[in-house]
Amino acid sequence: MKSRIGILIGLAVVFAVHLVCEDGLVGQERGQKRPLRHDAAATVKLIAVRVLGPDGRPIHGLRQDDFALYEDGQTKKITEFEVHMITEAGMAIAPVLPPSGEAGGRAAGAAARKLFFFLDQQVSDREGKDKAKTAALHFLDTQVRPGDQVAVFGWYAMSGFYIREYLTADLDRIRRAINSVTEAPPSPGEPVGGGGGDSVDEGIPESLSAKNAAESIAMKNAAVSSVPSGAGGGGSVVMAPGTSAYQRLDFVLRLAEIAEIFKTIPGTKSLVLFTARDIGSEAERIGRLFGAAGTAVFAVNTQDWKMGPFGTKFKYIWNDHSLKDLSAASGGKYFADINDAAGISREVQDLTGNYYILGYYVQDSWEGKYHKIRVEVKRPEARVLVQDGFADSKPFDRFSDFEKDIQLLDLLWSDEPALSSAPLALDTLVVAAAKTMEGCFLTKWDVGTKTGPPAVPVQVFALLRDPAGTALISRKWDVDLSAYDGRTVWAYFTNSLAVGPHDMRLVIRDKKTGISFVGRARFDSGAPAEQGIVLFSPLLFEDGPGVSFLKLPTGRLEARKDKPAAAGLSIQDLYRLIPKEGLPVVGEVSPGTKHLLAVIPFEIRPHVAEDTPILSVEAKLVSSPDGRETPLEAEIREHMTYQGSPDILAVDLAFAEMITGAYILEITIEDMGTDRRSTVRKALTIRS
Numbered sequence: 236m237k238s239r240i241g242i243l244i245g246l247a248v249v250f251a252v253h254l255v256c257e258d259g260l261v262g263q264e265r266g267q268k269r270p271l272r273h274d275a276a277a278t279v280k281l282i283a284v285r286v287l288g289p290d291g292r293p294i295h296g297l298r299q300d301d302f303a304l305y306e307d308g309q310t311k312k313i314t315e316f317e318v319h320m321i322t323e324a325g326m327a328i329a330p331v332l333p334p335s336g337e338a339g340g341r342a343a344g345a346a347a348r349k350l351f352f353f354l355d356q357q358v359s360d361r362e363g364k365d366k367a368k369t370a371a372l373h374f375l376d377t378q379v380r381p382g383d384q385v386a387v388f389g390w391y392a393m394s395g396f397y398i399r400e401y402l403t404a405d406l407d408r409i410r411r412a413i414n415s416v417t418e419a420p421p422s423p424g425e426p427v428g429g430g431g432g433d434s435v436d437e438g439i440p441e442s443l444s445a446k447n448a449a450e451s452i453a454m455k456n457a458a459v460s461s462v463p464s465g466a467g468g469g470g471s472v473v474m475a476p477g478t479s480a481y482q483r484l485d486f487v488l489r490l491a492e493i494a495e496i497f498k499t500i501p502g503t504k505s506l507v508l509f510t511a512r513d514i515g516s517e518a519e520r521i522g523r524l525f526g527a528a529g530t531a532v533f534a535v536n537t538q539d540w541k542m543g544p545f546g547t548k549f550k551y552i553w554n555d556h557s558l559k560d561l562s563a564a565s566g567g568k569y570f571a572d573i574n575d576a577a578g579i580s581r582e583v584q585d586l587t588g589n590y591y592i593l594g595y596y597v598q599d600s601w602e603g604k605y606h607k608i609r610v611e612v613k614r615p616e617a618r619v620l621v622q623d624g625f626a627d628s629k630p631f632d633r634f635s636d637f638e639k640d641i642q643l644l645d646l647l648w649s650d651e652p653a654l655s656s657a658p659l660a661l662d663t664l665v666v667a668a669a670k671t672m673e674g675c676f677l678t679k680w681d682v683g684t685k686t687g688p689p690a691v692p693v694q695v696f697a698l699l700r701d702p703a704g705t706a707l708i709s710r711k712w713d714v715d716l717s718a719y720d721g722r723t724v725w726a727y728f729t730n731s732l733a734v735g736p737h738d739m740r741l742v743i744r745d746k747k748t749g750i751s752f753v754g755r756a757r758f759d760s761g762a763p764a765e766q767g768i769v770l771f772s773p774l775l776f777e778d779g780p781g782v783s784f785l786k787l788p789t790g791r792l793e794a795r796k797d798k799p800a801a802a803g804l805s806i807q808d809l810y811r812l813i814p815k816e817g818l819p820v821v822g823e824v825s826p827g828t829k830h831l832l833a834v835i836p837f838e839i840r841p842h843v844a845e846d847t848p849i850l851s852v853e854a855k856l857v858s859s860p861d862g863r864e865t866p867l868e869a870e871i872r873e874h875m876t877y878q879g880s881p882d883i884l885a886v887d888l889a890f891a892e893m894i895t896g897a898y899i900l901e902i903t904i905e906d907m908g909t910d911r912r913s914t915v916r917k918a919l920t921i922r923s
Contacts, residue, residue: 279315280597283503283529284610285590285620287566293589294617304593305609315594319503321348321380321584347384348587349402349502352409354389354416355510355537357486363537363573364416367509370535370576371413374507375406377577378584387412389509396489401648411702487517494524498622504530505567505587510558511538518557522564529622531567533583534558539573566620603629631749639749646742646753647698657686660821661741661754664772665732666809666836667881672734672760674699675809677727677774678741679821680752682719688743688752690720695787696742697728701735712787725819728787729804732760764840768904770915771836771881774810775900776817777828810834812873812885823920826895831888832872833902835915836881849907850874854888859897859918865890869902895923 282304286294299316318329352371356364371387379385384402387409391397400412497504506525514521525532536558552571559569568586570579593610607624634642645652664675676697681687692715699708708730716724741754763769789803807813812834820831839848854869868889875883886902897920905912 278596279594280625281315281501282593282595282608282610282621283501283590284593285503285529285531285566286612286614287618287620288614289616291563291566291568291586293586294612294614295589297591297612297614301613302591302593303611303613304595305611306595306597306606308607308609311595313593313595315592317592319588319590319592321588324381347382347404347502348380349384349386349500349504350379350587351386351388351504351506352413353506353508353510354387354413355486355508355512356416357390357392358510358512359537360511363511363539366539366573366576367535367537368413368416370573370579371507371509372410373576374580374583375409375413378580379406380588385409387416389416390486395485401650403650405650408702415702415705486512487514487521490514490521491524494521494528494530497525497528497530498624500528501622503587503590504528505583506530506532506565507583508532508534508558508561509537509573510534511536512558514557514561516557518561519564522561522567525561525565525567526620527623529620530565531586531620532562532565533567533570533579533586534562535570535573535579537573566618600627601629603627603633631745632747634749642749642751643696643742643744646744646751647696647740652753656742656751656753659741659743659752659754660823661739661756662821663737663739663756663758664774664809665758665760666771667763667769667838668731668804668809671731672763673729673804673809674732674737674760675727675729675772675804675806676739676741677725677806677819677821678754679819680716680719680724680726680743682716682724683721687723688716689745689748689750690716690718692717692746694744694746695726696740696744698740699730700738701733702738707733707737710787710789714785714787723782723818724785725782725821726785726787727806728789729806729809730789734760734762763838764913766840767911768906768913769838769840770902770904770913773833773835773886773900773902773915773917774806774813775820775917775919776814776832776834777820777825778830779816779818781814781816782818809836810883811877811880812875812883814885820919822918823922826922827892828921829890829892833884833886833888833900835884835886835902835904837884837904837913838881839906839911848909850884851905851907852884852886853903853905854886855901856890856893857899857901859899865893893921895921 284302286297288294297318299313302313302316304311304313320327320329354364354367354371359367375385382404384404385400385406386402387399389397389399399416400408403409497506522532536552536556538552556569556571559571562569568582570582572578597606604627605624606627608621609623610619610621612619631639631642646656660679662677664677666673666675683690692713695712695714697708697710698706700706710728714726736757736759739754739756739758743752744750784806786805814832814834817832818825824831833854850871852869852871854867856865856867857863858865868887870887871884872887873883873885877883884904888900888902897918900917900919901914902917903912903914
């Protein structure tokens with residue numbers, strides 16, 4: 236399995252994170268309890284099947300009794316059957332005729348169509364790259380339907396494989412990813428960004444780290460970093476490519492690895508490959524690998540030769556190109572004319588928007604056994620494209636390093652992880668510190684409880700991305716929670732932030748069982764106003780005993796053991812008026828709470844040293860569902876100034892017992908002497 240790891244350097248494997256949705260590689264949970272899912276474990280297995288005629292077009296009108304399904308050579312009874320057709324409103328389940336003498340089953344829900352845009356930035360010229368983006372955006376704007384999931388990845392000239400956005404239905408994110416495929420400047424080959432705290436790793440799983448680059452020639456150019464040097468995030472190593480011949484071979488090896496990983500992604504998958512690359516004699520073999528993974532490749536040649544119909548290049552581009560062999564072998568189609576964006580979109584839409592879902596009962600061995608699947612159709616001229624197998628579940632301690640990495644990256648990158656996990660409370664706090672914006676990421680761990688991480692050694696992973704999908708922070712810590720059994724831990728780390736939207740993921744994973752907890756947050760570290768009162772993120776406390784915070788170390792790892800890593804700012808540095816008593820609020824307020832303390836850093840701009848502001852405060856809760864407003868009693872308890880740092884306010888908030896639900900807390904501060912005022916908002920939930 237190690238020979239595949241080259242493709243994974245620098246989190247490049249994120250497109251494979253749905254390894255276990257249908258394929259059973261689920262982390263072992265307490266008492267071997269596994270979630271009941273309609274497509275995993277010991278219930279119903281769902282298989283997406285595309286059926287093509289001799290002309291390469293989808294065959295319509297097939298019934299359940301037209302199919303025969305085999306697992307490991309044994310006939311299986313098809314109990315579920317659906318016909319999926321693309322419509323303007325999204326993927327629809329078409330009415331079907333039941334098989335002879337049977338009522339005909341229906342599977343639960345439509346499987347999402349998964350589209351992968353692959354933009355090869357190395358061999359395409361400037362015009363070809365621009366036209367590839369135009370064609371991808373045209374498909375996105377005219378053909379993608381509700382429920383579709385889209386991903387964007389490809390190949391850079393300097394740093395090899397990249398991932399811009401993983402499967403998501405958020406088309407704005409996909410659009411930004413397509414428009415943001417310019418390669419980041421490579422570093423001289425040194426690791427960039429922050430380190431892994433208690434880990435000697437640079438923030439990525441061990442089997443993905445740059446130290447494995449020597450294990451295989453396929454790994455030599457795999458290390459990727461989207462983080463410019465000095466950006467403060469974690470990352471791997473950026474390497475310049477070798478000769479063009481080597482780079483081409485490198486690309487082919489990675490395509491083969493991608494095809495193997497695609498076998499683990501459930502549902503109907505399509506790879507739209509924008510490239511002018513000649514795959515050579517390997518094209519047909521690579522195409523067959525994608526076909527075996529149930530993935531059709533639609534290759535679009537980005538080289539526009541502008542030659543007449545009798546020119547040599549015309550024959551090469553239109554009839555004899557290796558991309559045509561690759562597409563045909565996979566069950567997809569080759570498009571020679573990059574200028575025909577509308578025609579390409581229509582064809583891909585038709586070829587990817589029609590398929591069948593077959594379901595049958597499976598018995599999970601819980602031993603990780605691999606099962607081969609074969610589907611036949613009562614049409615001698617038909618070609619069937621289906622995933623060639625799946626694996627049973629197995630305990631986490633029997634996972635390979637590769638499988639553990641896939642599980643982790645599913646948790647870190649997926650909008651809807653296929654893996655079983657529990658939610659983790661996460662609060663993102665943004666505060667000005669000196670001349671930078673600082674992010675403080677605070678989490679609450681109820682150790683050893685039913686809802687919290689176990690009191691055992693765990694790994695903690697953090698991934699922060701910008702809107703283009705660039706990894707700004709990638710960190711890993713090893714933490715032993717054995718001493719915290721039955722206690723609540725408020726853990727955090729800090730890092731400087733650039734201005735703009737961010738997507739934060741934090742994962743805790745039990746090293747032995749794979750039990751996982753995931754915290755997610757999207758926030759915007761917008762540029763503070765140049766004038767007026769500037770309020771930063773409030774840190775809330777409810778009544779309770781005093782607590783100690785667990786700081787996860789940050790800062791760049793140093794090569795010398797006698798030179799410690801930078802400690803980074805602490806939460807006390809950012810919120811200096813932290814009370815001696817009180818429980819930090821991370822997302823949820825405890826039932827019956829009637830008092831909160833808000834610690835708020837703020838600045839008055841422009842700052843005049845001799846000015847002493849006269850401040851007043853107002854506060855209210857706004858119900859998220861209906862906008863109903865509830866005024867709160869608000870009083871400034873303390874106001875402290877600090878040389879070279881923001882002022883800090885401690886504000887008491889009192890309210891009658893509230894109905895459980897989701898709210899927005901709004902706190903408004905006004906300078907009575909100048910009538911300047913500003914409002915800060917924070918989402919919170921009142922628990923039942």
